[in-house]
Amino acid sequence: MSAQPANARRGRGRRPAAEVRAGVLAAASQILLRDGLSAVTFDRVAKEAGSSKVTLYKWWPSPGALAAEAYFARSERTLEFPDTGDLRADLITQLRAFVRWLKDEGAEKPMSELVGAAQMDANLAHAWSESYARPxxxxxxxxxxxxxxxxxxxxxxxxxxxxxxxxxxxYHRLLVLKVPFDESIVEGLVDHALYGAAGRRS
Structure with missing residues (x-):
């Protein structure tokens, strides 16, 4: 009887680490945006991603750190920075995308939760800074x-x-003042930053 090919004996085998990581981040971001930060646990993410908790513990020091990286991974493409050669137009485009990300795509509450929890969770604070804020x-x-x-x-x-x-x-309006804001503020923000609020000095 002839031996079976090695790949037939092994079956599908292990997925590449990059594929596993991407799947975990996708699952974590879905849970975060849908159910909030408290729902992002290693148990739940591992189950939805089809991964093992051991892998998650190896890659992230806490569920909060995982949630922070997942937030960035989910927002990265949405918040790409354009370069058309017109700085004012590019800033307006990017800030409008940022406001829509918060308001229309469900990121406002999770972002507030992440920033708040980071004040008490050193692992989350480090992950938020390195995975999202600084990049x-x-x-x-x-x-x-x-x-x-x-x-x-x-x-x-x-x-x-x-x-x-x-x-x-x-961030100040969202986290400190907790007042409503939308895309209508964007052009004013950009013009004040680029041109200032005071008239020219004589």
């Missing part, structure tokens, strides 16, 4: 840096302050 900030800085090199911003313009003025205003 998002650097994408904005890169676009502003290009505009600076092209002469659309002053050479001495502080790029971090511009980022704070734009996205910080959204």
């Amino acid at each position: 998002r900030r650097e994408l904005a800085r890169q676009r502003l840096r290009i505009a600076q090199q092209e002469g659309q911003l002053r050479e001495d313009a502080d790029l971090d302050i511009i980022v704070d003025q734009l996205w910080g205003a959204c």
Whole structure:
């Protein structure tokens, strides 16, 4: 009797680690956006992703850290930063996408929960900073840096302050003031950040 091929004996075999990780992040982000941060547990994510809890414990120090990375993975394509050569238009496009992500795609409540929980959970705080906040900030800085090199911003313009003025205003309204906001604020935010509120000095 002839031996079976090796791949027939092994069956499908193990999935590549990158595929497993992507599946886990997709499952975690779905749970997060649908049911909130407290629903993101290793048990539930492993079950929905068809993975093992051992794998999740190996890759993430806590469910909160997993949720933070999943939030970034889910938002990354939605919040891509355009570069059309027109800085004002690109900032407006990106900020409108950010507001829609929060308001229309269900990300507002999970984001508030993640930021709040990060104040008490060191693993989540680190994951939020490294997986979401810093990468998002650097994408904005890169676009502003290009505009600076092209002469659309002053050479001495502080790029971090511009980022704070734009996205910080959204986070302040959402997390501190807890007041409604929508896309109608976007053009005003961009124009104030780029051109200032005061008239020209004589």
